[in-house]
Amino acid sequence: DTGVSQDPRHKITKRGQNVTFRCDPISEHNRLYWYRQTLGQGPEFLTYFQNEAQLEKSRLLSDRFSAERPKGSFSTLEIQRTEQGDSAMYLCASSSGPPYNEQFFGPGTRLTVL
């Protein structure tokens, strides 16, 4: 399978715990995006990487959130001290070339904070 993969698919955690999600983009894609989707809403942009450089962050990305893409391949998104409001689907997408190229999304990680 050469699509975008995300791990884990589901995560249940207690409030205050740290969680980390992984995204493996399509191998030749240099652009990687993280989005968050809450129930009944469309995805909201969180952050963007071009290769290993994090070039843009949304104001939604509080200081409890951090993302990395150490070698320009896979990316991780960590949430520290989780809150119930962090419960959402976290989607990763990748694309190649110019910004107007379509983004290919992974299956998402559904986070539930108890």
Added chain:
Amino acid sequence: AQKITQTQPGMFVQEKEAVTLDCTYDTSDPSYGLFWYKQPSSGEMIFLIYQGSYDQQNATEGRYSLNFQKARKSANLVISASQLGDSAMYFCAMRDGGSQGNLIFGKGTKLSVKP
């Protein structure tokens, strides 16, 4: 600020008929792109169709076509010959020229295809 509006929370269509899902957008940037994605109940976002602001013709991809009316700032998705497998959430999204490509999504429309 850029914004996408989808005013139809839910739509029903009879199998084999055509359906139009509405999308209006707001941006002051002359260069932008419009996308439609399908999200089945399984959760993954599936790219359907793209329209660039400078494209002269409406985009088409198989049974999907985009009715792009630039002056009205609308980018409606038309699905012809609906199939049961078309039942899903549909999201309209926009990328503007000033961004790094991150998409701004609407709230979506839930399409249900009736047999």
